[in-house]
Amino acid sequence: MIEIENLSKTFTLHNQGGAVLRVIEAARLSVAPGECVALTGASGAGKSTLMRMIYGNYRAASGRILVGGVDVARAEPRAIIRLRRETLGYVSQFLRVVPRVPTLDVVAEPLRAVGVPVEDARERARGLLARLNIPERLWSLSPTTFSGGEQQRVNIARGFAHPYPALLLDEPTASLDTANREVVLRLIEEAKARGAAMIGIFHDEAARARVCDREIDVSRFAPARAA
Numbered sequence: 001m002i003e004i005e006n007l008s009k010t011f012t013l014h015n016q017g018g019a020v021l022r023v024i025e026a027a028r029l030s031v032a033p034g035e036c037v038a039l040t041g042a043s044g045a046g047k048s049t050l051m052r053m054i055y056g057n058y059r060a061a062s063g064r065i066l067v068g069g070v071d072v073a074r075a076e077p078r079a080i081i082r083l084r085r086e087t088l089g090y091v092s093q094f095l096r097v098v099p100r101v102p103t104l105d106v107v108a109e110p111l112r113a114v115g116v117p118v119e120d121a122r123e124r125a126r127g128l129l130a131r132l133n134i135p136e137r138l139w140s141l142s143p144t145t146f147s148g149g150e151q152q153r154v155n156i157a158r159g160f161a162h163p164y165p166a167l168l169l170d171e172p173t174a175s176l177d178t179a180n181r182e183v184v185l186r187l188i189e190e191a192k193a194r195g196a197a198m199i200g201i202f203h204d205e206a207a208r209a210r211v212c213d214r215e216i217d218v219s220r221f222a223p224a225r226a227a
């Protein structure tokens with residue numbers, strides 16, 4: 001479902017005399033449906049960079065990133081938008097709040113975007129918000145004024161609303177309490193059971209050990225060792 005071949009990344013620092021930073025070289029990675037792979041490695045090894053490249057936020061210097069058959073490294077913006085709508089989800093700790101949209105619709109929106117009828121989408125959203133312990137009195141309000149933890153849980157509900165075939169998880173359990181952490185781990189397990197291919201960064205080692213099938217140490221793709 002996710003195939004990375006010979007992928008390299010450099011950053012050119014235009015405000016620092018055009019210095020070129022080589023971060024990733026000749027990275028290879030393959031994730032099958034129903035599999036969850038953890039990215040590990042020391043701080044600065046390139047975990048976030050790799051995730052951002054898979055999501056199409058950072059451009060690759062060379063190589064291929066196939067997600068459901070689409071090469072993200074070469075795809076047109078329009079194709080990437082479509083991939084993100086239909087195939088590739090991203091669950092991070094942070095909600096980018098859309099002003100004035102009620103929480104229920106923030107969570108239902110990814111389903112509406114793929115044509116799910118409004119009541120069905122809201123029903124799924126209600127189920128997720130209830131599981132993630134967002135009080136019902138908040139569902140009709142915009143999450144703009146919610147606490148950090150509430151916004152994080154709204155974001156997780158939104159990330160799991162549509163059954164994406166591929167999912168990127170960026171510290172999805174960070175700073176959650178025990179009960180909500182458990183809910184998120186179950187959501188990940190359910191996504192695996194329905195065949196989602198997932199790549200995640202988890203500093204929570206117990207969470208990683210429980211839901212991930214394999215670990216890939218990103219430092220193995222560091223340029224110094226790639227030769």
Ligand SMILES: Nc1ncnc2c1ncn2[C@@H]1O[C@H](COP(=O)(O)OP(=O)(O)OP(=O)(O)O)[C@@H](O)[C@H]1O
Pocket residue numbers: 011021023041042043044045046047048049050
């Ligand atoms: N936008 C950018 N411009 C320039 N350099 C960058 C950029 N993003 C990342 N880097 C560099 O790439 C390297 C890898 O960073 P990255 O954030 O991917 O590491 P990480 O493994 O996710 O680290 P952490 O665990 O600390 O989050 C670092 O040396 C960083 O300085």
